[in-house]
Amino acid sequence: MQTITSKENSLIKHICKLKEKKYRNEYNQYLIEGVKLVKEAIEEHANIEYIIISEEAKSSELVAKYLKNVLQSTEYIQVPNNIFKLISEVEKPQGVLAVIRKNLEDIKIDYSQDIILALDGIQDPGNLGTIIRTADSVGLTQILISKGTADPYNSKVIRSTMGAIFRVNIIECDNFSKTLKMCQENNYKIIVTSLESKQSIYDLKLKKKVIVIGNEANGVSKESLELADERAIIPMLGKTESLNASVATGIILYEYVRQKISH
Amino acid sequence: MQTITSKENSLIKHICKLKEKKYRNEYNQYLIEGVKLVKEAIEEHANIEYIIISEEAKSSELVAKYLKNVLQSTEYIQVPNNIFKLISEVEKPQGVLAVIRKNLEDIKIDYSQDIILALDGIQDPGNLGTIIRTADSVGLTQILISKGTADPYNSKVIRSTMGAIFRVNIIECDNFSKTLKMCQENNYKIIVTSLESKQSIYDLKLKKKVIVIGNEANGVSKESLELADERAIIPMLGKTESLNASVATGIILYEYVRQKISH
Incomplete structure (x- = not known):
């Protein structure tokens, strides 16, 4: 001491x-x-x-x-x-x-995972931390984040992860679009959520998919939208048209869990 | 002016x-x-x-x-x-x-809804507001809250609801157990989440159910546990054993949506 x-x-x-x-x-x-x-x-x-x-x-x-x-x-x-x-x-x-x-090793993307989560400009530290925690709870070992995303090492983010920060590799992408394209080359489809889509997330087969979660106010970036293989909507039954970003992420990741355990 | x-x-x-x-x-x-x-x-x-x-x-x-x-x-x-x-x-x-x-009318519980959400000691204003927002997004018109729940009129709660506070009736229960019993008398089953349960939420038929969401650190109260008709678990695939309360609520409410639209 x-x-x-x-x-x-x-x-x-x-x-x-x-x-x-x-x-x-x-x-x-x-x-x-x-x-x-x-x-x-x-x-x-x-x-x-x-x-x-x-x-x-x-x-x-x-x-x-x-x-x-x-x-x-x-x-x-x-x-x-x-x-x-x-x-x-x-x-x-x-x-x-x-x-x-920080873990300074050059972390490679693990292309053996069913789902890759990619955060495209999440701003709220509480949301970011909660998303990391949720990702860990479904067994994701990595999260891609764009340059415009909040700093994952901010103290509020760390607190909200409840320790998941030590288990999930946070891969900060200098060029987010390029990274998404690399995922496509490795047989992943890029999924973005969009209020205009008619396809429900419940009709997607959540395997070999990159799920892109956009900014709280503005959604996913134009670049990511252009790369998307599919657009999907979380169907809502009420008047509110949007969900908190960490809740939306939880809904999609647990639909993946539901599909996985029911097969 | x-x-x-x-x-x-x-x-x-x-x-x-x-x-x-x-x-x-x-x-x-x-x-x-x-x-x-x-x-x-x-x-x-x-x-x-x-x-x-x-x-x-x-x-x-x-x-x-x-x-x-x-x-x-x-x-x-x-x-x-x-x-x-x-x-x-x-x-x-x-x-x-x-x-x-505040809406001071003596608000009666609407027993025509498929799902009644009951909050049993949610403490974090951000969580409470996000839960109200999520409930509104699936068409719930009311939320029951126990005495130990954060004040829904706290400014942080209001901000997190994104306006849902004006659409959802917040029913503050002087006697939470008594209110849950009234729901049972009106043909609802009380569901609590529990890490010890073997029954997955995906195996529940989410109709005429009261979903009780417990405190962030301690879960649902002893009184609510005793009243529960069924205990269910959100199945997780990773190491984290718990979810943020508003994410957990979102997962359950959207499983209700999934069941509703797939029938």
């Missing part, structure tokens, strides 16, 4: 920088906060660079319950509560935070 | 109070903010008591696009931008806000 007591300490300053996307990109690191997330990161063998624990947290019940063994066997840094507040991004910190190194 | 220029004005003070649940309950009023929500409130004939417009907003493009006719035909109150900032609850206000009277 190390102890840091000055807020001028270079690691403390470095951690504060990681709250901003630009520094997360520069250093290829991101922050996770909270007892459960740190526990998941350890269990999933994420690349943990530092674990920071506040004085208060060391004797908290929550930490005792979830991280007792960790604190006995892992290197961590202890800081006073007032310094923890500086690095924390939540109102009521649990006093546990870690710096994680 | 009226103008208010003092922040000591009693209406301005009253509006600020409505940011708190206790005053929303006391006055049976709530706030909605933003051009689109106010437009929806007018179109859906919500009980609008006041419309407040900032000076800046009067000449904004957004207001011109959506509310031009309204401003010509409806009473509204104009306030300087600095006063609008006081009453606004968002970082970047559009300068349009309204005070709505």
Whole structure:
């Protein structure tokens, strides 16, 4: 155990920088906060660079319950509560935070999966995190994201994934259209949802499909629309004409589950 | 058009109070903010008591696009931008806000619907709003909520409903179990989701069913579990064992849609 007591300490300053996307990109690191997330990161063998624990947290019940063994066997840094507040991004910190190194390997797309999820400009961090969580729950091991999508290493995204961020490969595509075309070359059909389509998602055979989920306000981009092999609609029975993006994604991914288990 | 220029004005003070649940309950009023929500409130004939417009907003493009006719035909109150900032609850206000009277009629449960959605302790305002939006999209006209559920008139909830709050009756149940029993007496079966169940939601016939959605962390209450006629699981294929509450609700409600349109 190390102890840091000055807020001028270079690691403390470095951690504060990681709250901003630009520094997360520069250093290829991101922050996770909270007892459960740190526990998941350890269990999933994420690349943990530092674990920071506040004085208060060391004797908290929550930490005792979830991280007792960790604190006995892992290197961590202890800081006073007032310094923890500086690095924390939540109102009521649990006093546990870690710096994680992004997975920098050149991740190849796994073309053996039935479904590839491709996010085309999802903006809301809560939506993005929930989508990653849902994708993990149906066994997807990867998600493609376009340049215009929110930063998956934003703290709100991470929180909403409930740990799924450590299991799902997030593949950031420099050229989204090109990546979609590569999927087509590997025998996938590109599916976009469209309010104008007459084809219901329930009539699609959800196998070897790339599901493109568009931006909350504007839907999928023109480029993706042009590449689409099929357009499909989630049929609605009420007056509301649109669904929350993470709910829409859940509906489509679980239609895939339904088809898979009923065969 | 009226103008208010003092922040000591009693209406301005009253509006600020409505940011708190206790005053929303006391006055049976709530706030909605933003051009689109106010437009929806007018179109859906919500009980609008006041419309407040900032000076800046009067000449904004957004207001011109959506509310031009309204401003010509409806009473509204104009306030300087600095006063609008006081009453606004968002970082970047559009300068349009309204005070709505809650629907105080003694709303009876409509037992003609195929599905009744019952929320048993949903805590996150974003989840609650998204669930209301999703329910509206499948044609549900009512939602039962337990005492322990978040306030549906909270501004974050309202925003997430995207206007569905004006179409769906929110029935706050003083005695949730008693209400569920009344549904049973009216030939509904109570369905709860449970990770321990072996019965898949895809094997349920979703007709004359009350779907109980539990709290994000703890699931459905003991009382509701005891009343349940059937327990069902959303089958998952990955490692994550739980879903976001609004995604889970969406999956079940759209399985209802799928069954409905395929018969």
